Amino acid sequence: MVLILGAGLAGLSAAFHLDDRDVLVVERENEVGGLCRSIREQGFTFDYTGHLLHLRDADIRQWIEGLMPGAFAHLERSAWIHSHDVLTPYPFQVNTSNLPLAVRLECLTGFIETLRHPERRAIPVPDAVSVEPGLPHLAVAPPPAEGEPNFLDWIHDSFGAGFAQHFFVPYNGKLWRRDLAQVTGDWVSWSIPRPELSDVLRGAITGSDKAFGYNPQFLYPAAGGIDHLPRALAAALPADRIRLDTSVVSLDAGARRATFAGGETHDAETILTSIPLPTLARMTTDLPDALRDTAAELSHVSIRAVNLGVRGEAAHADAQWIYVPEPRLPFHRVGLPAALTPAMAPPGHHALVAEIAYLPDDEPGAEAHLQQTIDGLLELGLLRSPDDIVHTRVVDIPEAYVVFDSARRRALPELFRWYVQRRVVPMGRYGSWDYTSMEDSLRHGRSVAGWIREPTS
Ligand SMILES: Cc1cc2nc3c(=O)[nH]c(=O)nc-3n(C[C@H](O)[C@H](O)[C@H](O)COP(=O)(O)OP(=O)(O)OC[C@H]3O[C@@H](n4cnc5c(N)ncnc54)[C@H](O)[C@@H]3O)c2cc1C
Secondary structure, eight states: OEEEEOOSHHHHHHHHHTTTSOEEEEOSSSSSOGGGOEEEETTEEEESSOOOBOOOSHHHHHHHHHHSTTOEEEEEOOEEEEETTEEEESSGGGOOTTSOHHHHHHHHHHHHHHHTOHHHHTOOOOOOEESSTTOTTSEEOOOOOTTOOBHHHHHHHHHHHHHIIIIIHHHHHHHHOSOGGGSBTTSSGGGSOOOOHHHHHHHHHTOOOSOOSSOSEEEEETTSOTTHHHHHHHHTSOGGGEEOSOOEEEEETTTTEEEETTSOEEEOSEEEEOSOHHHHHHHBTTOOHHHHHHHHTOOEEEEEEEEEEEESOOSSTTOSEEEOOOTTSSOSEEEOGGGTOGGGSOTTEEEEEEEEEEBTTBOOOHHHHHHHHHHHHHHHTSOSOGGGEEEEEEEEEEEEEEOOSHHHHHHHHHHHHHHHHTTEEEOHHHHTTSOOOHHHHHHHHHHHHHHHHSTTO
């Protein structure tokens, strides 16, 4: 029997791909989906902040579109940045033409300066190595060597001092809530487009006419709510394979025995887990103390989403989300979900979703964040009056972003190896303690199922 801890996308995908096996998925919530759930209140639909589906793997795309025929709207990105009192299209580095001349010049001269040091742009982060053949998602780069550029170096070497000062450092500082020199260079540098000089110059004069970045097109359920995806996956499974309202409270990895709240125990041949790795380490009774200490060094950032239902049309009718690098404003991003599909808000209304990153031991509390958000949205002109707010829902995502630092690169291989040797396989965004997408979690579930079938592949 295969026991799957967590009915997020990774757990559901693993169960789907093991449909001929004896499988049980246990989930602590009263519904499936994990981070891909949606809240529906007073005609508004709020995801756990914007969840846009990018399906690059042809097999996964065929599988998901086959499972939900005609369900998805195919959308073009309309993302913006609010900076120096103007809106510029995303990505910032090829769209500075709306900005004040002095800012444009600083960005351009800084970028040109980086081209004089191509050797700095070329220093690679070592390749990530998986601890187990057949489980490509359990891959981590070796601990950083002397001289390896950190994320702050990477920003300066790739974009120069002007872009760093006017966008990358303030934006990422708000998101990561720490000195960016503590973030390692393997943090999703792939997702930040590094343009050519001609693109930067064109962007400073006329703006860009090219699609840059990893997400210019995406899918979103036309009926509104990303939870349509996990619900469709769960509906494809026999009902008795998923047990909701069942919290796993401890794990004996050597015996492959999970204990549920209430004391019931469950033994399995293989356990797949998408429980956040530091939580799993705390609940694993036979984990050696040294590994427990290592796991305790893993860090994360939490997100508070201030969801507002608002009367009237949105101030920027087509904007789907807006990045906000300015340090004086509490949020780093504002989503406008009704621009994805009108089904997200009642007629004559729209929604605003402000995302605020915080550290658990350093936050002012939800009430303060709500008030700061309303003030900030009024200042940006995204909210015309507090009287237009007809619904408020503040949602916390405690472990939202895994911090990429040297502790992570030291800890993960040892932890992964220890669990996999006992046939307890971490997977998903928080099981593998990674920065991954919905598609990645679907892929993790699929590859873990493949590994169970053919352990040496
Ligand atoms: C703010 C934010 C925005 C994002 N936006 C996007 C986006 O636009 N596009 C995109 O592709 N991806 C996005 N993602 C990433 C995406 O949400 C995740 O990659 C994916 O949903 C993770 O699925 P999972 O199954 O790996 O983990 P989870 O969704 O975390 O599932 C884990 C499950 O385990 C359950 N669980 C935990 N502990 C226990 C326990 N003790 N006992 C039983 N069950 C337990 C949880 O309740 C949960 O259901 C975003 C993430 C965040 C934080």
